[in-house]
Amino acid sequence: MTKVAIIGGSGYTGYELLRLLAGHEKVEVCAITSRQFKGTSIEDEFPSLKGFYEGRIFIDANDYTSIDADIFFLCLPHSAGMEAVKTLINAGKKVIDLSADFRIKDPAIYEEWYTKHTAKELIAEAVYGLPELYREKIRTARLIANPGCYPTSVVLGLLPLLKDNLIDTNSIIIDSKSGSSGAGRTPGKELNFVEESLNFKAYKVGEHRHTPEIEQELSAIAKTSLNVSFTPHLLPVSRGILSTIYANLHGTNSTEELLKVSSEFYDGEPFIRILSSGKLPELDDVRGTNFCDIGLKVDARTGRVIVISAIDNLTKGASGAAIQNMNLMVGFDEEEGLLTQVVSV
Numbered sequence: 001m002t003k004v005a006i007i008g009g010s011g012y013t014g015y016e017l018l019r020l021l022a023g024h025e026k027v028e029v030c031a032i033t034s035r036q037f038k039g040t041s042i043e044d045e046f047p048s049l050k051g052f053y054e055g056r057i058f059i060d061a062n063d064y065t066s067i068d069a070d071i072f073f074l075c076l077p078h079s080a081g082m083e084a085v086k087t088l089i090n091a092g093k094k095v096i097d098l099s100a101d102f103r104i105k106d107p108a109i110y111e112e113w114y115t116k117h118t119a120k121e122l123i124a125e126a127v128y129g130l131p132e133l134y135r136e137k138i139r140t141a142r143l144i145a146n147p148g149c150y151p152t153s154v155v156l157g158l159l160p161l162l163k164d165n166l167i168d169t170n171s172i173i174i175d176s177k178s179g180s181s182g183a184g185r186t187p188g189k190e191l192n193f194v195e196e197s198l199n200f201k202a203y204k205v206g207e208h209r210h211t212p213e214i215e216q217e218l219s220a221i222a223k224t225s226l227n228v229s230f231t232p233h234l235l236p237v238s239r240g241i242l243s244t245i246y247a248n249l250h251g252t253n254s255t256e257e258l259l260k261v262s263s264e265f266y267d268g269e270p271f272i273r274i275l276s277s278g279k280l281p282e283l284d285d286v287r288g289t290n291f292c293d294i295g296l297k298v299d300a301r302t303g304r305v306i307v308i309s310a311i312d313n314l315t316k317g318a319s320g321a322a323i324q325n326m327n328l329m330v331g332f333d334e335e336e337g338l339l340t341q342v343v344s345v
Protein backbone atom coordinates (compact mmCIF):
# COMPACT_ATOMS: atom_id res chain seq x y z
CA MET A 1 0.00 0.00 0.00
CA THR A 2 1.21 3.49 -0.84
CA LYS A 3 0.49 5.96 1.94
CA VAL A 4 -0.82 9.34 0.83
CA ALA A 5 -1.80 12.53 2.63
CA ILE A 6 -4.31 15.11 1.44
CA ILE A 7 -3.33 18.58 2.60
CA GLY A 8 -6.34 20.88 2.35
CA GLY A 9 -8.75 17.95 2.26
CA SER A 10 -11.91 19.88 3.09
CA GLY A 11 -12.08 21.77 -0.21
CA TYR A 12 -13.48 20.63 -3.53
CA THR A 13 -10.32 19.08 -4.95
CA GLY A 14 -9.72 17.42 -1.57
CA TYR A 15 -13.23 15.97 -1.68
CA GLU A 16 -12.64 14.72 -5.22
CA LEU A 17 -9.40 12.99 -4.16
CA LEU A 18 -11.25 11.31 -1.28
CA ARG A 19 -14.06 10.22 -3.62
CA LEU A 20 -11.70 8.72 -6.19
CA LEU A 21 -9.18 7.22 -3.75
CA ALA A 22 -12.02 5.38 -1.99
CA GLY A 23 -11.95 3.16 -5.07
CA HIS A 24 -8.16 2.89 -5.39
CA GLU A 25 -7.02 -0.59 -4.37
CA LYS A 26 -3.37 0.24 -3.72
CA VAL A 27 -3.52 3.46 -1.75
CA GLU A 28 -4.10 4.19 1.91
CA VAL A 29 -5.17 7.75 2.74
CA CYS A 30 -3.36 8.23 6.03
CA ALA A 31 -4.02 11.90 6.74
CA ILE A 32 -6.55 14.52 5.63
CA THR A 33 -5.93 18.04 6.85
CA SER A 34 -8.10 21.07 7.41
CA ARG A 35 -7.77 23.94 9.85
CA GLN A 36 -11.49 24.82 9.98
CA PHE A 37 -12.70 21.25 10.24
CA LYS A 38 -10.01 19.88 12.58
CA GLY A 39 -11.56 17.05 14.63
CA THR A 40 -14.65 16.80 12.37
CA SER A 41 -15.56 13.44 10.88
CA ILE A 42 -14.88 13.15 7.13
CA GLU A 43 -18.18 11.35 6.64
CA ASP A 44 -20.13 14.08 8.49
CA GLU A 45 -18.60 16.81 6.35
CA PHE A 46 -18.96 14.81 3.12
CA PRO A 47 -22.06 12.59 3.62
CA SER A 48 -21.73 11.11 0.11
CA LEU A 49 -18.55 9.38 1.37
CA LYS A 50 -20.39 7.61 4.22
CA GLY A 51 -19.13 4.07 4.55
CA PHE A 52 -15.75 4.83 2.98
CA TYR A 53 -13.91 6.82 5.69
CA GLU A 54 -15.45 5.43 8.89
CA GLY A 55 -13.95 6.90 12.05
CA ARG A 56 -11.64 9.19 10.09
CA ILE A 57 -11.36 12.86 11.03
CA PHE A 58 -9.72 15.97 9.61
CA ILE A 59 -6.48 16.79 11.37
CA ASP A 60 -4.48 20.00 11.48
CA ALA A 61 -0.71 19.81 11.26
CA ASN A 62 1.86 22.56 11.48
CA ASP A 63 4.63 20.31 10.24
CA TYR A 64 3.47 18.04 7.43
CA THR A 65 6.70 16.01 7.62
CA SER A 66 5.34 14.53 10.87
CA ILE A 67 2.73 12.72 8.74
CA ASP A 68 3.75 9.19 7.82
CA ALA A 69 3.02 9.31 4.07
CA ASP A 70 5.03 8.78 0.88
CA ILE A 71 3.06 11.10 -1.39
CA PHE A 72 1.48 14.41 -0.44
CA PHE A 73 -1.38 15.90 -2.46
CA LEU A 74 -1.40 19.65 -1.78
CA CYS A 75 -4.89 21.08 -2.37
CA LEU A 76 -4.21 24.57 -1.08
CA PRO A 77 -4.74 28.03 -2.58
CA HIS A 78 -1.73 29.32 -4.52
CA SER A 79 1.24 30.38 -2.36
CA ALA A 80 -0.21 28.79 0.82
CA GLY A 81 1.82 25.62 0.25
CA MET A 82 5.11 26.96 -1.16
CA GLU A 83 7.07 26.60 2.06
CA ALA A 84 5.51 23.21 2.79
CA VAL A 85 6.57 21.95 -0.64
CA LYS A 86 10.18 22.90 0.12
CA THR A 87 10.08 21.18 3.52
CA LEU A 88 8.47 18.02 2.17
CA ILE A 89 10.86 17.68 -0.79
CA ASN A 90 13.84 18.23 1.52
CA ALA A 91 12.45 15.49 3.78
CA GLY A 92 12.44 13.06 0.83
CA LYS A 93 8.67 13.08 0.22
CA LYS A 94 6.99 13.25 -3.17
CA VAL A 95 4.57 16.11 -3.76
CA ILE A 96 1.72 16.61 -6.20
CA ASP A 97 0.81 20.29 -5.94
CA LEU A 98 -2.63 21.14 -7.31
CA SER A 99 -2.03 24.88 -7.07
CA ALA A 100 -0.40 27.04 -9.74
CA ASP A 101 2.79 27.58 -7.73
CA PHE A 102 5.13 25.37 -9.76
CA ARG A 103 3.39 25.39 -13.16
CA ILE A 104 4.91 28.57 -14.56
CA LYS A 105 8.54 28.02 -15.52
CA ASP A 106 9.53 31.71 -15.55
CA PRO A 107 9.37 33.03 -11.95
CA ALA A 108 8.99 36.61 -13.22
CA ILE A 109 5.83 35.62 -15.11
CA TYR A 110 4.50 33.81 -12.02
CA GLU A 111 5.11 36.91 -9.91
CA GLU A 112 3.47 39.15 -12.53
CA TRP A 113 0.25 37.10 -12.52
CA TYR A 114 0.20 35.67 -8.98
CA THR A 115 2.42 36.76 -6.10
CA LYS A 116 6.00 36.58 -4.79
CA HIS A 117 7.53 33.14 -5.20
CA THR A 118 9.46 31.87 -2.20
CA ALA A 119 10.53 28.47 -3.52
CA LYS A 120 12.02 29.43 -6.91
CA GLU A 121 14.77 26.84 -6.57
CA LEU A 122 12.19 24.07 -7.11
CA ILE A 123 10.47 25.49 -10.20
CA ALA A 124 12.92 24.05 -12.73
CA GLU A 125 12.68 20.53 -11.34
CA ALA A 126 8.87 20.51 -11.08
CA VAL A 127 7.26 18.48 -13.86
CA TYR A 128 4.07 19.81 -15.45
CA GLY A 129 1.69 16.95 -14.73
CA LEU A 130 0.02 16.40 -18.07
CA PRO A 131 0.71 12.72 -18.86
CA GLU A 132 -0.28 13.12 -22.50
CA LEU A 133 2.76 15.43 -22.87
CA TYR A 134 5.23 14.56 -20.11
CA ARG A 135 4.52 10.92 -19.14
CA GLU A 136 8.14 9.77 -18.92
CA LYS A 137 9.26 12.77 -16.82
CA ILE A 138 6.31 12.28 -14.47
CA ARG A 139 7.38 8.70 -13.71
CA THR A 140 10.59 9.87 -12.02
CA ALA A 141 9.49 13.25 -10.65
CA ARG A 142 9.68 14.31 -7.00
CA LEU A 143 7.45 17.33 -7.54
CA ILE A 144 4.47 17.51 -9.87
CA ALA A 145 2.89 20.81 -10.83
CA ASN A 146 -0.62 19.53 -11.49
CA PRO A 147 -2.08 21.48 -14.45
CA GLY A 148 -4.83 24.05 -14.17
CA CYS A 149 -8.34 23.08 -15.23
CA TYR A 150 -8.77 25.50 -18.14
CA PRO A 151 -5.24 24.82 -19.48
CA THR A 152 -5.92 21.07 -19.43
CA SER A 153 -9.00 21.44 -21.60
CA VAL A 154 -7.24 23.81 -24.03
CA VAL A 155 -3.85 22.11 -24.33
CA LEU A 156 -5.37 18.66 -24.87
CA GLY A 157 -7.70 20.03 -27.55
CA LEU A 158 -4.94 21.73 -29.56
CA LEU A 159 -1.98 19.41 -28.94
CA PRO A 160 -2.27 17.19 -32.05
CA LEU A 161 -2.95 20.11 -34.41
CA LEU A 162 -0.03 22.17 -33.07
CA LYS A 163 2.34 19.19 -33.16
CA ASP A 164 1.54 18.72 -36.83
CA ASN A 165 1.86 22.47 -37.53
CA LEU A 166 -1.66 22.58 -38.96
CA ILE A 167 -2.82 25.86 -37.41
CA ASP A 168 -1.61 29.46 -37.35
CA THR A 169 -0.12 29.93 -33.87
CA ASN A 170 -1.04 33.63 -33.86
CA SER A 171 -4.74 33.06 -34.45
CA ILE A 172 -5.86 31.10 -31.37
CA ILE A 173 -9.01 32.30 -29.61
CA ILE A 174 -10.33 30.36 -26.61
CA ASP A 175 -13.78 30.65 -25.18
CA SER A 176 -14.10 28.48 -22.04
CA LYS A 177 -17.05 27.88 -19.74
CA SER A 178 -16.63 26.47 -16.24
CA GLY A 179 -18.91 25.19 -13.52
CA SER A 180 -18.68 27.03 -10.22
CA SER A 181 -16.68 24.41 -8.29
CA GLY A 182 -13.71 25.73 -10.30
CA ALA A 183 -13.52 28.64 -7.86
CA GLY A 184 -13.17 26.46 -4.75
CA ARG A 185 -15.47 25.85 -1.80
CA THR A 186 -15.31 29.24 -0.11
CA PRO A 187 -18.01 31.20 -1.94
CA GLY A 188 -17.56 34.72 -3.18
CA LYS A 189 -20.52 37.08 -3.76
CA GLU A 190 -20.66 36.29 -7.46
CA LEU A 191 -20.88 32.58 -6.68
CA ASN A 192 -23.91 32.65 -4.42
CA PHE A 193 -27.07 30.93 -5.65
CA VAL A 194 -29.02 34.11 -6.38
CA GLU A 195 -26.32 35.66 -8.51
CA GLU A 196 -25.23 32.49 -10.29
CA SER A 197 -28.25 30.28 -10.87
CA LEU A 198 -29.98 30.86 -14.22
CA ASN A 199 -27.17 33.30 -15.10
CA PHE A 200 -24.25 33.10 -17.53
CA LYS A 201 -21.40 35.56 -17.83
CA ALA A 202 -17.82 36.16 -18.88
CA TYR A 203 -15.25 37.12 -16.26
CA LYS A 204 -11.59 38.19 -16.09
CA VAL A 205 -11.66 38.84 -19.84
CA GLY A 206 -8.11 38.99 -21.18
CA GLU A 207 -6.63 38.76 -17.69
CA HIS A 208 -7.34 35.31 -16.26
CA ARG A 209 -4.34 33.77 -14.46
CA HIS A 210 -4.49 30.62 -16.57
CA THR A 211 -3.49 32.65 -19.66
CA PRO A 212 0.31 32.46 -19.11
CA GLU A 213 0.05 28.74 -18.32
CA ILE A 214 -1.87 28.09 -21.55
CA GLU A 215 0.63 30.18 -23.53
CA GLN A 216 3.63 28.45 -21.92
CA GLU A 217 2.42 24.96 -22.79
CA LEU A 218 1.11 25.77 -26.28
CA SER A 219 4.38 27.61 -27.07
CA ALA A 220 6.41 24.58 -25.96
CA ILE A 221 4.34 22.30 -28.21
CA ALA A 222 4.49 24.66 -31.19
CA LYS A 223 8.19 25.42 -30.57
CA THR A 224 7.48 29.12 -30.99
CA SER A 225 6.33 31.81 -28.61
CA LEU A 226 2.62 32.45 -29.01
CA ASN A 227 -0.17 34.45 -27.40
CA VAL A 228 -3.83 33.56 -27.12
CA SER A 229 -7.07 35.40 -26.51
CA PHE A 230 -8.70 33.61 -23.57
CA THR A 231 -12.15 34.40 -22.22
CA PRO A 232 -13.52 32.30 -19.35
CA HIS A 233 -17.23 32.17 -18.50
CA LEU A 234 -19.09 31.02 -15.44
CA LEU A 235 -21.75 28.39 -16.00
CA PRO A 236 -24.56 27.74 -13.52
CA VAL A 237 -23.55 24.08 -13.06
CA SER A 238 -21.44 22.56 -10.29
CA ARG A 239 -18.81 20.76 -12.41
CA GLY A 240 -17.37 20.78 -15.89
CA ILE A 241 -15.40 22.85 -18.37
CA LEU A 242 -16.28 23.15 -22.03
CA SER A 243 -13.74 25.00 -24.14
CA THR A 244 -14.44 26.21 -27.67
CA ILE A 245 -11.18 26.98 -29.45
CA TYR A 246 -10.86 28.75 -32.81
CA ALA A 247 -7.74 28.76 -34.99
CA ASN A 248 -6.92 29.57 -38.62
CA LEU A 249 -5.81 26.60 -40.67
CA HIS A 250 -2.64 26.73 -42.75
CA GLY A 251 -4.18 24.50 -45.40
CA THR A 252 -7.53 23.19 -46.56
CA ASN A 253 -7.86 20.16 -44.30
CA SER A 254 -11.26 18.57 -43.84
CA THR A 255 -12.92 17.79 -40.53
CA GLU A 256 -12.29 14.09 -41.13
CA GLU A 257 -8.57 14.65 -41.77
CA LEU A 258 -8.11 16.63 -38.55
CA LEU A 259 -10.08 14.09 -36.55
CA LYS A 260 -7.80 11.38 -37.94
CA VAL A 261 -4.71 13.39 -36.89
CA SER A 262 -6.14 13.76 -33.36
CA SER A 263 -7.23 10.11 -33.10
CA GLU A 264 -3.84 8.85 -34.24
CA PHE A 265 -1.99 11.20 -31.91
CA TYR A 266 -4.00 10.04 -28.90
CA ASP A 267 -4.05 6.36 -29.86
CA GLY A 268 -3.62 4.36 -26.65
CA GLU A 269 -4.24 7.32 -24.32
CA PRO A 270 -6.56 5.99 -21.62
CA PHE A 271 -8.42 9.22 -20.90
CA ILE A 272 -8.71 11.00 -24.25
CA ARG A 273 -11.77 10.31 -26.39
CA ILE A 274 -11.88 11.77 -29.89
CA LEU A 275 -15.47 11.98 -31.07
CA SER A 276 -16.42 11.03 -34.58
CA SER A 277 -17.37 13.56 -37.26
CA GLY A 278 -20.67 15.28 -36.46
CA LYS A 279 -20.44 14.56 -32.71
CA LEU A 280 -19.44 17.20 -30.17
CA PRO A 281 -18.46 16.91 -26.50
CA GLU A 282 -20.94 17.58 -23.70
CA LEU A 283 -20.33 18.13 -19.99
CA ASP A 284 -22.79 15.37 -19.07
CA ASP A 285 -20.59 12.79 -20.76
CA VAL A 286 -17.49 13.54 -18.66
CA ARG A 287 -18.99 14.45 -15.29
CA GLY A 288 -17.16 12.67 -12.46
CA THR A 289 -14.76 10.99 -14.90
CA ASN A 290 -11.12 11.49 -15.84
CA PHE A 291 -11.96 11.70 -19.54
CA CYS A 292 -11.28 14.60 -21.86
CA ASP A 293 -13.69 14.43 -24.79
CA ILE A 294 -12.60 16.26 -27.94
CA GLY A 295 -14.56 17.05 -31.09
CA LEU A 296 -13.84 19.44 -33.91
CA LYS A 297 -15.22 20.89 -37.11
CA VAL A 298 -13.57 22.68 -40.00
CA ASP A 299 -15.39 25.82 -41.08
CA ALA A 300 -14.27 25.88 -44.72
CA ARG A 301 -16.02 29.22 -45.29
CA THR A 302 -13.65 31.01 -42.87
CA GLY A 303 -10.66 28.68 -43.12
CA ARG A 304 -10.83 27.94 -39.40
CA VAL A 305 -11.01 24.85 -37.27
CA ILE A 306 -13.24 24.93 -34.20
CA VAL A 307 -12.11 22.50 -31.52
CA ILE A 308 -14.38 21.69 -28.60
CA SER A 309 -13.14 19.89 -25.51
CA ALA A 310 -14.93 18.88 -22.33
CA ILE A 311 -13.55 17.78 -18.97
CA ASP A 312 -14.73 17.63 -15.38
CA ASN A 313 -12.72 20.43 -13.76
CA LEU A 314 -12.46 18.51 -10.48
CA THR A 315 -11.40 15.23 -12.11
CA LYS A 316 -9.27 15.48 -15.30
CA GLY A 317 -8.93 19.18 -14.44
CA ALA A 318 -7.54 18.53 -10.93
CA SER A 319 -7.79 15.46 -8.68
CA GLY A 320 -8.23 12.76 -11.32
CA ALA A 321 -5.14 14.06 -13.10
CA ALA A 322 -3.33 14.13 -9.73
CA ILE A 323 -4.14 10.45 -9.21
CA GLN A 324 -3.10 9.63 -12.79
CA ASN A 325 0.22 11.34 -12.00
CA MET A 326 0.58 9.46 -8.71
CA ASN A 327 -0.07 6.16 -10.50
CA LEU A 328 2.76 6.95 -12.91
CA MET A 329 5.14 8.04 -10.12
CA VAL A 330 4.55 4.87 -8.12
CA GLY A 331 4.45 2.53 -11.11
CA PHE A 332 0.79 1.52 -10.78
CA ASP A 333 -1.51 0.95 -13.72
CA GLU A 334 -2.23 4.52 -14.92
CA GLU A 335 -5.97 3.90 -14.81
CA GLU A 336 -6.06 2.52 -11.25
CA GLY A 337 -8.81 4.21 -9.22
CA LEU A 338 -9.95 6.27 -12.18
CA LEU A 339 -12.33 4.01 -14.01
CA THR A 340 -15.37 5.64 -12.43
CA GLN A 341 -18.85 5.12 -13.72
CA VAL A 342 -20.06 7.72 -16.19
CA VAL A 343 -23.32 9.40 -15.15
CA SER A 344 -25.12 11.18 -17.95
CA VAL A 345 -28.71 11.49 -16.72
Ligand SMILES: NC(=O)c1ccc[n+]([C@@H]2O[C@H](COP(=O)([O-])OP(=O)(O)OC[C@H]3O[C@@H](n4cnc5c(N)ncnc54)[C@H](OP(=O)(O)O)[C@@H]3O)[C@@H](O)[C@H]2O)c1
Binds near residue numbers: 098314
Ligand atom coordinates in the same frame (compact mmCIF):
# COMPACT_ATOMS: atom_id res chain seq x y z
N1 LIG B 1 -11.54 23.71 -7.99
C1 LIG B 1 -11.00 23.35 -9.15
O1 LIG B 1 -11.70 23.01 -10.13
C2 LIG B 1 -9.50 23.31 -9.31
C3 LIG B 1 -8.97 22.75 -10.48
C4 LIG B 1 -7.58 22.71 -10.64
C5 LIG B 1 -6.76 23.23 -9.66
N2 LIG B 1 -7.31 23.80 -8.55
C6 LIG B 1 -6.39 24.36 -7.54
O2 LIG B 1 -6.34 23.44 -6.45
C7 LIG B 1 -6.17 24.14 -5.23
C8 LIG B 1 -7.32 23.76 -4.29
O3 LIG B 1 -8.55 24.16 -4.91
P1 LIG B 1 -9.96 23.86 -4.24
O4 LIG B 1 -10.96 24.20 -5.28
O5 LIG B 1 -10.00 22.51 -3.62
O6 LIG B 1 -9.98 24.98 -3.09
P2 LIG B 1 -10.95 25.07 -1.82
O7 LIG B 1 -12.21 24.33 -2.08
O8 LIG B 1 -11.04 26.50 -1.47
O9 LIG B 1 -10.13 24.29 -0.67
C9 LIG B 1 -8.92 24.81 -0.15
C10 LIG B 1 -8.41 23.91 0.96
O10 LIG B 1 -7.20 24.47 1.48
C11 LIG B 1 -7.31 24.71 2.88
N3 LIG B 1 -6.62 25.99 3.12
C12 LIG B 1 -6.98 27.21 2.67
N4 LIG B 1 -6.05 28.14 3.00
C13 LIG B 1 -5.09 27.46 3.68
C14 LIG B 1 -3.85 27.86 4.29
N5 LIG B 1 -3.43 29.14 4.26
N6 LIG B 1 -3.10 26.91 4.90
C15 LIG B 1 -3.52 25.63 4.95
N7 LIG B 1 -4.68 25.19 4.40
C16 LIG B 1 -5.44 26.11 3.76
C17 LIG B 1 -8.81 24.74 3.15
O11 LIG B 1 -9.15 24.23 4.43
P3 LIG B 1 -9.00 25.04 5.79
O12 LIG B 1 -9.24 26.49 5.44
O13 LIG B 1 -10.02 24.47 6.71
O14 LIG B 1 -7.62 24.74 6.26
C18 LIG B 1 -9.35 23.74 2.11
O15 LIG B 1 -9.25 22.42 2.62
C19 LIG B 1 -6.14 25.64 -5.59
O16 LIG B 1 -4.81 26.08 -5.70
C20 LIG B 1 -6.83 25.67 -6.94
O17 LIG B 1 -6.43 26.77 -7.74
C21 LIG B 1 -8.66 23.84 -8.34
